[in-house]
Amino acid sequence: MNKLSAKTRITLTAPFTVWMAVFVVVPIGLVLFYALTDASGSFTLQNLSSIWAYRKTYVLSLELAFVATVLCLLLAYPLAYSISKMKARRQQTMVLLVMLPMWMNFLIRTYAWMTILEDTGLINTFLKSFLSLFGFQFQGFSMINTNGAIILGMVYNFLPYMILPIYTVLTKIDGSVIEAAKDLGADGFNIFTRVILPQSVPGIISGITMVFVPAVSTFIISKLLGGGMTFLIGDIIENYFLGNTGEVNYNVGAALSLVLMVLILISMGIMNRFDGEKDPKGGAPV
Amino acid sequence: MENTIIKLKNINVSFDGEQILKNLNLDIEDKEFLTLLGPSGCGKTTTLRIIAGFLKPDSGDVVFGGKTINGVPAHKRQVNTIFQRYALFTHLNVFENVAFGLRIRKRPEKEIVKSVREMLELVNLKGFESRDVNSLSGGQQQRVAIARALVVKPKVLLLDEPLGALDLKLRKDMQNELKNIQQRMGITFIYVTHDQEEALSMSDKIVVMDSGVIQQIGTPIDIYNEPVNAFVADFIGESNIVDGIMREDYVCEFSGHTFKCLDKGFRKNEAVDVVVRPEDVDVVSYEQGMLRGRVTSVTFKGVHFEIIVDIGGFKWMIQSTDEQFVGDNIGLYIEPDAIHIMKKSEYSGLYGDFSSYSEEFDELSDVNAEPEEVQDE
Numbered sequence: 001m002n003k004l005s006a007k008t009r010i011t012l013t014a015p016f017t018v019w020m021a022v023f024v025v026v027p028i029g030l031v032l033f034y035a036l037t038d039a040s041g042s043f044t045l046q047n048l049s050s051i052w053a054y055r056k057t058y059v060l061s062l063e064l065a066f067v068a069t070v071l072c073l074l075l076a077y078p079l080a081y082s083i084s085k086m087k088a089r090r091q092q093t094m095v096l097l098v099m100l101p102m103w104m105n106f107l108i109r110t111y112a113w114m115t116i117l118e119d120t121g122l123i124n125t126f127l128k129s130f131l132s133l134f135g136f137q138f139q140g141f142s143m144i145n146t147n148g149a150i151i152l153g154m155v156y157n158f159l160p161y162m163i164l165p166i167y168t169v170l171t172k173i174d175g176s177v178i179e180a181a182k183d184l185g186a187d188g189f190n191i192f193t194r195v196i197l198p199q200s201v202p203g204i205i206s207g208i209t210m211v212f213v214p215a216v217s218t219f220i221i222s223k224l225l226g227g228g229m230t231f232l233i234g235d236i237i238e239n240y241f242l243g244n245t246g247e248v249n250y251n252v253g254a255a256l257s258l259v260l261m262v263l264i265l266i267s268m269g270i271m272n273r274f275d276g277e278k279d280p281k282g283g284a285p286v
Numbered sequence: 287m288e289n290t291i292i293k294l295k296n297i298n299v300s301f302d303g304e305q306i307l308k309n310l311n312l313d314i315e316d317k318e319f320l321t322l323l324g325p326s327g328c329g330k331t332t333t334l335r336i337i338a339g340f341l342k343p344d345s346g347d348v349v350f351g352g353k354t355i356n357g358v359p360a361h362k363r364q365v366n367t368i369f370q371r372y373a374l375f376t377h378l379n380v381f382e383n384v385a386f387g388l389r390i391r392k393r394p395e396k397e398i399v400k401s402v403r404e405m406l407e408l409v410n411l412k413g414f415e416s417r418d419v420n421s422l423s424g425g426q427q428q429r430v431a432i433a434r435a436l437v438v439k440p441k442v443l444l445l446d447e448p449l450g451a452l453d454l455k456l457r458k459d460m461q462n463e464l465k466n467i468q469q470r471m472g473i474t475f476i477y478v479t480h481d482q483e484e485a486l487s488m489s490d491k492i493v494v495m496d497s498g499v500i501q502q503i504g505t506p507i508d509i510y511n512e513p514v515n516a517f518v519a520d521f522i523g524e525s526n527i528v529d530g531i532m533r534e535d536y537v538c539e540f541s542g543h544t545f546k547c548l549d550k551g552f553r554k555n556e557a558v559d560v561v562v563r564p565e566d567v568d569v570v571s572y573e574q575g576m577l578r579g580r581v582t583s584v585t586f587k588g589v590h591f592e593i594i595v596d597i598g599g600f601k602w603m604i605q606s607t608d609e610q611f612v613g614d615n616i617g618l619y620i621e622p623d624a625i626h627i628m629k630k631s632e633y634s635g636l637y638g639d640f641s642s643y644s645e646e647f648d649e650l651s652d653v654n655a656e657p658e659e660v661q662d663e
Contacts, residue, residue: 182359198377
């Protein structure tokens with residue numbers, strides 16, 4: 001690669017730098033400021049210590065996001081793998097189909113799930129009328145307003161973000177590397193576990209990041225599919241900033257966000273450790 | 287033959303209606319260094335992939351040690367491959383790359399460490415165990431690939447243009463090293479290349495291929511001195527190939543002169559192709575020449591001058607240590623043992639005239655002459 005001159009480099013990156021400064025760095029600074037001050041603007045740790053009350057919400061948020069991420073991974077990997085093995089034209093079509101739901105508004109998609117899962121929704125109505133044909137009285141499942149419904153919403157909305165990066169790394173694996181493994185005696189199982197899976201780790205990591213981060217901080221999915229029964233940390237933060245259910249308090253809201261940010265950073269740090277560890281056996285004892 | 291380790295019988299392969307290998311038969315002896323040589327698209331790599339088990343022939347048999355192994359998948363064959371682009375496992379370090387085959391075979395850790403160490407020493411990579419393969423140079427990566435294939439003790443090692451991506455100096459060193467490794471390990475090497483010099487300097491036996499057909503099988507000296515047709519004569523080294531007539535045994539006529547030669551067994555007055563290597567022609571004075579012509583180009587090559595001489599409209603190439611000058615009229619003297627007579631073939635008339643000769647042109651028309659290797663680092 002030819003190196004760009006310093007001047008060109010600065011000019012080319014300037015728009016992004018300005019954008020990041022104004023809309024990312026400054027807001028994070030503000031979050032920090034609010035989190036560490038009280039209403040009158042003087043320094044306090046009060047906000048941070050008040051967060052202890054929400055520890056269960058944090059745990060629940062992390063838990064649901066974790067389950068949703070694992071489900072996404074389990075669904076996405078086999079699909080991405082089989083797409084990567086298709087003929088080039090088929091691959092394009094399949095990738096298009098994977099992205100298709102993303103063309104529709106996020107809110108509308110989530111509302112759609114409400115009408116499907118509701119007590120008087122699509123599934124229950126169908127089951128009730130179907131079973132009554134045979135003389136059964138069916139009360140219907142209560143699906144909406146459960147943790148399950150929230151996880152479903154997360155998986156549904158974030159699945160493409162898991163499929164695409166995994167698919168991308170899988171297509172980049174060199175065919176001759178797989179032949180080399182075969183050549184050295186590896187059967188299908190060994191080729192997968194010793195070559196394909198380890199070489200697709202970067203895709204898995206970015207997939208997990210792209211699913212876990214929005215899932216852990218979501219408030220709209222839990223609001224619509226949790227029906228005000230389940231609060232995730234995102235909902236609490238929203239309430240503090242908008243005052244839907246109580247007083248408006250930017251300071252506590254900012255402190256909550258700050259802690260969430262730290263938790264996400266820790267999660268990502270743990271994830272990236274797996275990426276960096278190229279050889280779990282540590283190679284030769286030199 | 288008792289010593290035959292691999293036998294290819296009547297192999298046919300087509301891709302998209304194009305026949306890549308046409309009824310190929312080949313016996314490969316145990317412990318020999320055999321080279322498949324030919325231009326790209328001649329079917330040499332396809333032949334290699336059939337032996338490795340990556341490709342199933344449309345028809346024909348692959349026999350290994352007396353057993354037909356047509357249905358045996360690649361991972362169960364006792365052959366290993368060195369790939370053109372190394373194909374190292376980038377997620378593993380040097381040690382683990384080499385250990386790969388042994389781990390698959392579930393060898394005890396102690397044995398793995400010992401074998402891998404030995405192999406890395408064999409390929410001169412001692413101390414590189416924990417290095418990341420991405421940080422190695424092309425030559426070092428190639429050595430890892432060699433160690434990785436040899437550590438599982440294959441009976442036959444297949445090498446698909448393994449030195450193609452290396453620079454000239456390194457390529458020469460690796461040629462010697464590969465030859466050494468082959469002799470020390472005492473196993474069969476099947477080497478694919480389009481580089482005739484590489485083939486000549488390393489092989490026990492060369493198989494020259496073109497358009498899916500074996501043209502000639504022989505030792506490097508045989509192939510060079512006794513090419514069977516114009517294709518082989520042209521592909522291996524430089525050749526002047528002219529039309530001639532075999533007047534009787536040991537007497538042939540070409541370019542308007544009658545020569546003594548060492549060939550016999552042709553019909554009386556049979557039309558033949560005559561090969562004369564540029565280095566076998568002596569330059570003499572115009573008057574003394576068996577053939578006479580005018581110098582049209584002189585190129586200094588270091589070891590010798592490359593002189594193009596126009597003899598009755600046919601351009602001859604001559605390599606001589608004496609300088610000549612463009613426009614000079616010179617004579618050529620050809621000893622009987624410098625003349626090689628070949629039967630006419632489908633390749634007659636296609637090669638051996640240097641009238642359109644230029645180095646650049648040669649390289650342009652050679653699809654294998656890659657531009658400077660782009661190192662993606």
